[in-house]
Amino acid sequence: MRIQNSLPLALFLSTQSVAALDFDLNHPDTIEAAAKVLVSSITTPYNTTFSSKPTFPLPDNPNPYPAWVPPSAWTALIEYAHLSGDTSFNTLVASALQEQATATDGWTKPELSNVEMSSWAIAALTALETGLEEPSDESKSWIDLAKGVFEMQVTRWNEDSAAACSGGLFAGGSDGGSGKPAFANTNFFLLASRLALATGGEDPVFVEWAEKVWTWIEGTMVDKQSWSVNDLSVGSDGKCEIDGVWFRGYRDRAILIEGVANLWNLTAASTENSTWTAPLTSLTSALCATDSPECRPAATDSEDQTVDYIIRGCESGATGQCPFDNRALKGPWIRSLGRAASLVSSLTDAEERLTRIVDASAQAAASRCRPREGEGASIGCDVKWYKSCNTPDGWCMGAMPPTVEVGGLGEVHAALEAVQGVLWTT
Ligand SMILES: *[C@@H]1O[C@H](CO)[C@@H](O)[C@H](O)[C@H]1NC(C)=O
């Protein structure tokens, strides 16, 4: 086994040539150590190969990351310091965030898509919540950056009653199109709800918009059987159509759960019977249902199909393949479930279900992260977290896992969110 100098020895099983991260739910120090290795596997290449570009450009890759992936990764890095108490990466993280905010006018440039904008705003809000050092430019405080995006998206809200799907956000940005993607809308709801909670409900505008956006999403996008979230598109005849989105709808349901949990937490303190209890219960009860492929091996896998509480994205499909642009989506997905668990501590059923999923997913993700043989110290992680993995496209155990150096930012940050997600409730 090739053990790289910068990696703590204890993190690897000693005898195998391909060893996973050491991770034990009963030992928080192993959780923090595993998270730190994953954090270093993002910050080290950022600091060198990528010449400090906060968007992690991939010069040799024909498929750039979806624009929301870098801000999602930065959000994970900000949370790491809060969850582990290790602030050694904060200078780097704060300066990268500020550099990006400056380069993009506080993330309100018209050419940015709504998801890209709101993902950076969530990073800024996370910085605020966790006390990351504020930008030296006072006009770009974390709260102002997040509010700036919120205000921009309020102006983009599409109320044209003549058009179908009246309400909602289009994809926005330079290639806006006629679709209203679930992610753009769930993330706007999340931003409004987090602003409401972060400001203690003082300014009613955030709660009002959270309610308004929720009402529209629930009425148009949510499938009431699975509570997963559909994309919408406006047809040439002006009719509003549903585009089923399969696994991505589970990611968006998780984002709704976090948003509703924020509002529940905000109102639970002052009202005995929060209006958010019912939606929260519906959404969380639908998690990992036995009749959905969300948390069990796909029917094509030759193994036990029982629910194991490990979340699955595109790899749950018939082919088991996961295209580049979908390899990051378990990052925001598991992050939202972990954060929600910490917000609903007095709703026992919801909290237990959320915690169970985060724990199982964290353990599974850690088991699929390991060094690339013969290469630097970075750790890569398979896109699949569960046991079975028999397609070359799955980057499976035994093959070379994708590190950040070769385009694995999506996979590595998702594994980091799972691993450190356990710490939200401990
Ligand atoms: C990034 O690189 C700078 C300059 O080489 C170094 O001082 C710093 O410690 C590095 N930070 C991280 C987090 O690796």
Ligand SMILES: *[C@@H]1O[C@H](CO)[C@@H](O)[C@H](O)[C@H]1NC(C)=O
């Ligand atoms: C709480 O609100 C729900 C929905 O509005 C209602 O059905 C229920 O009876 C209320 N419970 C109490 C204890 O007031």
Ligand SMILES: *[C@@H]1O[C@H](CO)[C@@H](O)[C@H](O)[C@H]1NC(C)=O
């Ligand atoms: C609201 O969230 C905080 C922070 O996670 C938590 O300590 C508190 O218990 C939550 N409130 C309720 C009523 O569960």
